Amino acid sequence: MRFLLLFLLAAAALSLNAADKAQSAAADLGSVKVIMLKTMTAQMKYDENEIIVRPGEKVKIVFENGDDLPHNLVFCQPGTDTMTMAMKQMEKPEEAIKRNWLPDDKSIWLHSKMLNPHEKEELIFTAPAKTGDYPYVCTFPGHALTMNGKLKVIPMGQGLKELKFALFLGNWKRLPDFSKLKPHREGLVPDNLIDIKLDDYKNEFGVVFTGKIHAPRKGSYRFYIAGDDGVRLLIDGKKVVEYDGIHPAGTIKEESVQLNEGDHEFRFEYFQAGGQIAVFAAWKGANFDVTPLSAWRPDGWEKGAKAKKKADYAPIPILVAGEPVIYRNFIQGAGNRAIGVGYPGGINIAWSAESMNLALLWKGAFMDASLHWNSRGGGYQAPMGYDVLKPTGEVTPAFFVAEKPDAVWPVWEKTKRYEGFAWKGYTLDAKRSPTFRYSWQGAEIEESFSASGDGNKPGGNPTLIRSIKITGSLPANAWYRLGAGAFEEKEGRFVAKDRLPYSIIAEGAQMAGQNLVIPAKAGTLTITYQWAQ
Amino acid sequence: MKPFSLFFALCSSLLAADPVESDFYKITTFETPKETALEVGSIDLLPDGRLIMGTRRGEIWTVSGAGSTDPSAVSYKLYASGLHEVLGIAYNPKDKNIYATTRYEVTRLRDVDGDGRADVFDNVSDAWGVSGDYHEYAIGSRFDKAGDLWVTLCLTGSFSSVTPFRGWALRIKPDGTMVPTCSGIRSPGGLGFDAEGEVYYADNQGPWHGSCTLQHLVPGSFQGHPGGNEWYALAPNMGPRPIDPSPENYQGDHKRGEARVGGDPGRMVKERERIKQLLPPAVYLVHGKIGNSASAIICDTSAGKFGPFMNQLFIADQSHSNLSRVFLETVNGIKQGVVFPFRLGFASGLIGGRMDGEGRIFAGGSDRGWGARGGKPYCFEKCEWTGKTPFEVHEMRAKPDGFELTFTQPIDAKTAGDLKSYSMREFTYAYREAYGGDEIDEILPTITAAEVGADGRSVRLKISPLTKGHIHELHFEGVKNTAGHPLLHTVGYYTLNEIPGK
16 A cells, blocks of 8 residues: 655645736736747748737837848737728828838837847837737838737736645546545645645545636636646536546646636546646636636646647748739648639639639638648648638539539549549739639630739728630530529629628629529630629 | 876877768758748759759749859749649750649749749649648659659558559650559659669658668559559559558558567568569668658769769658768669768758759758758758768679679778678568568678779678578778778668579
């Protein structure tokens, strides 16, 4: 029989909970939170897009321009449309240049100078007392779309109350049903922090912590746990999150639960099989930040389970400046032979050299290459921008031979090709906009796109015009499908009855069941896509 | 007096310092364009002396001034971007266009408006499948002597081929016709030619491969991994599908990394007798010793400008960030030969490489996905001969009763003729579906003779026994040159597929 001695901070004189501790630390005279923020080389972004501070905290931001272009750092009041603010100064560029591209805008409450490449500046300030998301941005022309972030002013939440422990002895590989076991020893945890204090290296025991947790208002709360070995967290007797089995403590698991305002029963179960010992628990609410409920915290605990993933794959946005940019890779929703094209003005498409069809179109930023340019290059990357349209679904050909146009079009099979299609390539015009070339059933087809309006700003009326030039003869009963799903005809436009309404305009188009089609014949087909109705 | 004697010991070791690789082959690291991570995947030469370089990030760059003695003279211009991993780049002297092998396509690029950037991207061939699995890389060659381009296709993962021609080598004819050419490929890392234009690829340790290998792509051959053999149904030119390896060589119940109770029964040398299309690797690039992740194959065609190793092959490695040296010969109609360590110390994992007419090897790569000893995330470098000849085993040839070694310098007859200067160990790997494998069936043969040749630069070793199918690991620590220096590298691994007849 092995001896096991377990002390749970029995000698602790303090009874501060975690939140009190954190706040008292921040209020210490001369205590300043130091944050390093850098612009990244040739990536048009800051190295952090989120900075978290406490209300009223003293903060020093060491801002370094690591890029070869000038950049500044401008903080605005919550709700400021920083894109519009940065673009507005282009209306009077002479004045803006005099101000070194710092907008004359009341919402700005803190800013750096326009730093030259590799310059550094320190900003020392007291964080706003009012909680909220304070956007920050670089206001040099054209940078605001990708060079931005949020200063989150958010307090910590409350900790646990009336925390007790019960120690059990046993040799388990998974968490046992502690309710059926008799505790070896029980007691209070005076500092209300989950912790396991041993006087020696020990194995084969379990601990159940019980106490109360106070939800300041009705809403969703997120709980985080980690452990070495198995851990489980229950609220009001119901399991919220669990990480059972024998494992090291590195991985954080998290889940959300709805709670009414008031006190709730908190229960945290843990077992130790052998080796290292660690327990972590934390929670987060709508108006407070991740707050630890345990004495020990793994690296990156402030960001929860996403902490590690984020660090591995910092975004690598593919910037679209004066000319269209191409990105051929695995694009989610556009198959294995996808060709992404980002047009200047925040309009983007993904064309499939599998189905020889337009798979996606979207507004805003083009693509984030971080998934493919980290690690081995696998995985499907979704568009980086927003309002993604998929007029005909996933990678399905537009051309099809059918007696009746309400037929079911072919669906994508990952490992197969569509018969009758041959991919030829693309040619860039003088503006470097691609024309895709392919053949179908002997006919030669060329497809080009022209984008107008602005997909980067609200009300920019982004429009994409697609021209399909068909040369040669097509089979009888050939159809060209422009859209799949429900469309409503309104004054010559076909408006998608989708979660995200958009219009397709094409002369001669008609609805046939779930298909918006045109009879396919030689000539040029023009299709207009608009995000607005 | 202790510190004093230590001081002298240090001095004497410095004075008599043994030669090191960098005395003979110098590596120069180039600055790369700041706006990108130049993860070099492939390199070829343009007729005007510039290089053309494809990257894992899908860019193609033209590079000027890399041959200059001043590394800061290098300059880069972006020729194309947005392609899906350029792991093959080739200038075609016939039509003067650039060809890029990407994940799902061989693309011909043309700069019609002459602004130095490609504007026409023609699909030359996309006659193979891609399923979205990360492992399905496509590696492309330069143009071979017939004017064809070769493409080797990684399997879907390590074991299977879910879409056509994964695990195959294909030839793309000038008109775009695709010819399925060899089956049995697992995870190719590079394609290259020997001095006669024969085509080779480097495969990587995994199922059916106990080690990385250099393999000769003889049209019609089966290179060992049966995972892609269902595509014989789409390749009538290849004849009947090879019979599968014996059932006991498949994984069965034991998992990756787990040893099978009683050992694995499969041997390449035995299966060759059953499977007539099976061609054994020309050279095993012994795992963990020569490299862990073989990539580019570079032939020294500089006629002496790269030193004494004319027509030999240099194999790059991503994991070890090094170059190894291979001497090949043909015995009983098939290729076999020896690999020696050559040059360590590249800055990142090497993937692409090419020698120019002046005997300069340009190489580069990245550590992404697997890690590399070099330490940098990516690199572009040049390896040049300093003009000093290293003392090395120049060639190692199989003989009916042993091996013949030739040296790059006159040898000291006493040490070279001393049996104690040599030691040999023979081993092989199991031919099995499970991942990788140990060095097994070890034999410690007797070296019965070491006869120094009349030319003073060669030695004839008699070995008992020689073992067909085994790797013959020869150490020659004791051999000195006439100046009393030891060999720069003191080990070679000879893959004895065939024992020459008397």
